[in-house]
Amino acid sequence: MFKRIVLITFIFSALMLTGCTEDKTVSTSELPDVIRLGYVGPLTGAAAAYGQDIKAGIDLYFSEHPTIGDKPVEVIYEDGKCNGADAAVAAQKLITVDKVRFIFGGGCSGETLSMAPIAEENKVVTISSGSSSPEVTTAGDYIFRDYPSDSKVAQDMAAYIASHDRKKVALLTEQTDFAQGYRMMIKDSMTAYAELELVADEAYGVDNADFRTLLTKAKQQEANALISIGQSPSTNGFVVKQAKELGLDVQIYGPDTLSGQEFFDIAKDAGEGVIQFMVVPDPTQPGYAEKISKLPEAQGASIFQLLGYDAAGMAALAIEHVGYDATAIKDYWYDMPIYKGIGGDHKFDENGDDTTKIGMRIAKDGEFVMTEE
Amino acid sequence: MQIILNGIIIGGIYALIALGFNLIYSSVRFYHMLYGILAVLGVYFLRFFQMTFHWPFALMVFLASFLIGLIGMASWQWFYRPLAITKKASSLVMLVLSFGALIVVQNLIALVWKNNTYSISITETIKSGYQFFGLSITFNQLVILITTFISVILLELFLGRTKWGMAIRAIGDNPELTTTIGLKTNQIILIVFFIGSFMSSISASLIALEIGVRPTYGLMLVMKAIIASIIGGIGSIRGAMFGGLLLGITENMGIYFFGAQWQEVTAFTLLTIFLLFRPQGLFQKYQLAK
Numbered sequence: 001m002f003k004r005i006v007l008i009t010f011i012f013s014a015l016m017l018t019g020c021t022e023d024k025t026v027s028t029s030e031l032p033d034v035i036r037l038g039y040v041g042p043l044t045g046a047a048a049a050y051g052q053d054i055k056a057g058i059d060l061y062f063s064e065h066p067t068i069g070d071k072p073v074e075v076i077y078e079d080g081k082c083n084g085a086d087a088a089v090a091a092q093k094l095i096t097v098d099k100v101r102f103i104f105g106g107g108c109s110g111e112t113l114s115m116a117p118i119a120e121e122n123k124v125v126t127i128s129s130g131s132s133s134p135e136v137t138t139a140g141d142y143i144f145r146d147y148p149s150d151s152k153v154a155q156d157m158a159a160y161i162a163s164h165d166r167k168k169v170a171l172l173t174e175q176t177d178f179a180q181g182y183r184m185m186i187k188d189s190m191t192a193y194a195e196l197e198l199v200a201d202e203a204y205g206v207d208n209a210d211f212r213t214l215l216t217k218a219k220q221q222e223a224n225a226l227i228s229i230g231q232s233p234s235t236n237g238f239v240v241k242q243a244k245e246l247g248l249d250v251q252i253y254g255p256d257t258l259s260g261q262e263f264f265d266i267a268k269d270a271g272e273g274v275i276q277f278m279v280v281p282d283p284t285q286p287g288y289a290e291k292i293s294k295l296p297e298a299q300g301a302s303i304f305q306l307l308g309y310d311a312a313g314m315a316a317l318a319i320e321h322v323g324y325d326a327t328a329i330k331d332y333w334y335d336m337p338i339y340k341g342i343g344g345d346h347k348f349d350e351n352g353d354d355t356t357k358i359g360m361r362i363a364k365d366g367e368f369v370m371t372e373e
Numbered sequence: 374m375q376i377i378l379n380g381i382i383i384g385g386i387y388a389l390i391a392l393g394f395n396l397i398y399s400s401v402r403f404y405h406m407l408y409g410i411l412a413v414l415g416v417y418f419l420r421f422f423q424m425t426f427h428w429p430f431a432l433m434v435f436l437a438s439f440l441i442g443l444i445g446m447a448s449w450q451w452f453y454r455p456l457a458i459t460k461k462a463s464s465l466v467m468l469v470l471s472f473g474a475l476i477v478v479q480n481l482i483a484l485v486w487k488n489n490t491y492s493i494s495i496t497e498t499i500k501s502g503y504q505f506f507g508l509s510i511t512f513n514q515l516v517i518l519i520t521t522f523i524s525v526i527l528l529e530l531f532l533g534r535t536k537w538g539m540a541i542r543a544i545g546d547n548p549e550l551t552t553t554i555g556l557k558t559n560q561i562i563l564i565v566f567f568i569g570s571f572m573s574s575i576s577a578s579l580i581a582l583e584i585g586v587r588p589t590y591g592l593m594l595v596m597k598a599i600i601a602s603i604i605g606g607i608g609s610i611r612g613a614m615f616g617g618l619l620l621g622i623t624e625n626m627g628i629y630f631f632g633a634q635w636q637e638v639t640a641f642t643l644l645t646i647f648l649l650f651r652p653q654g655l656f657q658k659y660q661l662a663k
Contacts, residue, residue: 044488046587175634204633209490209584212379213628234490234585245511247501266492266585270499 030323031071037315038094040080040087040115041107041130046207046232047082049260049300051107054129056296057308058104061316068319080106082231084114084177091115095122101326102126102319104311108231109133109178116140125326125333127315129307132256133181137351142330144352146307146314146343148279150178150255153358154185157253157277160360161225162193166251170200170223172214172230172239179203179229182255186227199223206231209238215246226250231257233300237266244270253277259301264366271363280359280370281306282344291342301368306343307356314339314346375508376629377622382514384621385521386580390594391601391613392528393572399545399608400565401457403467407448408573409595410478415441415574416586417486420493430495438574445570446563448474454559475591482588493581513582520579524572525614531568532610541565545608600644606654615655619643 039058041051055077062073076098080087087106094100095118103119103126106112112131116139119126128136128145137149161169169190173183180203190196199221202214218226226243230236236258243250256278264271281288281303288306295305314333322328339346347355361368390412397405418437422428428436456462456470495513502509532538540561577586577594597620602608605616620640627639647654 044483046488046490048488202633205636207587207589208633208636210383211633212382213376213625214633216375216379217629232490234492234587237492238584241499244499245502246509247504262490262492266490268494268497268499 031069031319032324033071035068035071035073035319035324036098036100037073037075038091038098038100038103038105039075039077040090040094040103040105040111041077042082042111043077043079045081046234047108047257049233049262049298050130050257050304051080051082053298053300053302053304054104054107054308054311056298057129057305057310058312060291060295060305061309061312065316068316073316075104076100080108080111080115082108082111082176084110087111088114088118091118091124095119095124100124101324102315102329104129104308104315106131108176109136109181110176112136112143112145113139113177116143119143123326125329127311129311130256130304131178133178134185135177135181137353141352142326144330144333144348144354146311146341146346146354146356148356148358149353150182150185151188153255153277153279154182154189156358156360157227157255158186158189158193158196160275160277161253162196164251166224167195168197168199168221168223169225169227170218170221170250171198171202171227172200172211172218173203174208174230174235175203175205176231178257179231182229186229207235209235211239211242212246215239215243215248218250219246219248223248224250226252228252228254229257230254233258233260233263234266237263237271240267240270240274251275256301256303258363259303259368260299264363271366274363275371276361276363276368277358278361279303279307279344279356280361282357285342285344286340287342303343306341310339310341310343310346313341374506376625378508378510380622380625381618382510382517382621383583383625384618385518386576386583386617387597387601387620388614388617389517389521389524389576389579390573391598391605391617392524392610393569393576394595394598395602395605395608395610395613396528396541396572397565397569398602400541400562401449401453401467403453403457403464404471404599405453405569406468406471406592406595407452407474407478408569408598409593410475410482410588410591411441411445411448411570412573412577412594413586413588413591414444414478414482416493416577416581417482418574419578419581420486420491420586423493434575434578437578438571441574442567442571445566445573448570449562449566450559454562458559475595479588479591486588488588490585490587491581492585493578495582513579516582517579520575521614524575525610528568528572528610537561537564597640600640602654603644603652604647604654606656609654609656612654612656619655 042048043051078090080090107130109131112128119142120140125142132150134149134151173179200218228236228239252274258276318329318332322332333348344356362371415437422433502511544561601616601620605612623643627635
């Protein structure tokens with residue numbers, strides 16, 4: 001009897017061990033000699049701050065973990081310049097020339113949306129750490145993001161404005177996929193609050209920097225709240241600067257694209273008190289302080305670095321488990337339990353959207369600081 | 374009224390940038406596209422001076438513009454002249470060449486200073502504008518208007534009352550004849566390039582006070598200069614000023630009534646109207662291009 005128990009225990013343990021091994025990682029021989037991953041994001045141009053921050057996070061992860069299953073990792077960086085045309089060309093090059101099966105990016109919604117059909121057609125997984133357009137949600141099966149959709153942020157922003165005194169809202173948006181997607185979400189969210197009045201809804205061309213006439217219209221409509229949705233910190237900086245110069249008495253709100261030293265370089269003291277809604281870092285996450293100390297100073301916001309780091313970590317985890325196969329990586333991610341990242345806890349829903357938290361920051365002494373209000 | 378005032382301010386900037394462009398065009402008769410990016414380069418020099426030294430703002434603008442003036446002269450002497458004079462290149466060839474040079478310099482600027490937007494400020498704080506009759510105008514905007522006004526007067530006086538100014542006008546009116554009567558054509562063109570480039574840098578520095586600077590602004594500036602020049606009458610100093618003002622006011626009215634996305638459409642519609650119905654521009658008597 002004792003022998004039978006020992007034998008059964010032995011066989012059961014052996015099966016468990018074998019099963020665990022198979023479930024945990026793929027054989028090294030199934031991985032390519034060099035695991036080449038792609039990156040498309042704005043490395044130059046007005047939105048370069050975000051692209052460079054995401055790149056810094058990815059760089060840090062792979063400097064700490066240079067191999068996956070003993071195979072070296074190489075990330076090939078391409079500049080999407082925060083526009084669809086350049087991003088599409090970059091994605092084509094990565095897929096057809098470099099033969100990557102996985103791309104970090106795009107850094108902007110416009111990049112992601114133009115890359116999505118190419119990635120879907122070629123069965124290549126993408127993960128964005130900076131795209132917030134609601135359209136990304138339905139961009140495809142292989143399209144993921146560890147960044148929240150604007151629809152969530154817009155709801156929070158509308159609720160906040162509705163709960164405060166200044167309710168005559170002017171909306172200034174840049175003509176980009178990101179900003180126009182955000183604009184629609186804001187307008188939709190505002191309909192839930194009868195007390196909110198949209199007195200001006202103005203769009204302006206890409207890279208515009210003279211907003212005086214649009215702000216004059218907002219002033220004439222007696223707006224007392226202004227939502228600035230520019231694609232870059234500099235664009236938002238000019239809106240804020242010129243609003244003060246024109247003497248507008250408004251509370252200014254904005255999204256994640258306010259983040260960046262350029263905003264304060266341009267807006268200077270006029271930027272004080274501006275309120276920003278965006279995904280915010282959680283300093284209580286394990287390893288947060290250590291990673292922040294290793295990362296270079298953020299050009300836009302540290303959250304982009306941390307989400308880039310987390311995207312790299314999730315990519316490595318998936319490849320380690322299922323190999324460098326895009327469809328397998330995609331399936332793994334949809335079923336993946338909560339991933340404890342540095343930028344937050346990540347779990348993808350059925351659309352590849354993440355469940356990241358949204359917070360509020362206020363400009364104070366030349367930087368955005370967390371506020372609990 | 375505030376819309377018209379905004380238009381006059383931005384129009385003043387366009388006027389200033391068109392002045393130098395017009396002056397150069399009147400002497401060499403080709404579109405000096407490099408002009409726009411040299412103006413932008415002047416702002417990067419200004420920014421470098423601001424970060425390195427703490428001299429008075431006007432002095433730094435002057436020094437940066439002086440350097441750009443010298444670079445402008447060099448661009449004629451060693452870049453344009455061998456092709457325009459020696460090789461007898463057509464104005465179309467010169468235009469394409471100049472445009473190529475603009476792209477090269479734009480990318481060099483991006484390489485050295487990155488593609489970021491930099492702001493240029495005289496003061497460290499942003500102040501509300503001066504209010505009068507319900508209108509608002511900032512200190513920077515007053516500086517722009519006064520500088521434009523003074524520049525136009527000085528340039529008119531220089532061209533009309535000085536020996537060198539008359540020589541420049543003579544070159545513009547009839548380059549071949551000036552050679553036969555003994556004027557040193559190349560020296561005069563060099564002076565024209567210096568003055569034009571100097572003014573471009575001054576105007577770009579003022580623009581930067583309003584909208585900052587980035588490498589890609591070069592093409593935008595030269596396009597505004599061309600439109601303002603054609604509207605005002607290409608080759609005419611007064612025309613450049615009025616062309617710039619009209620362009621600025623029309624653009625701002627377009628933004629107000631149709632939305633900012635129509636800004637460029639408004640500008641090019643105005644240009645098309647002038648090309649169709651008054652191709653010689655507002656000030657015909659200074660028209661030089663035939």
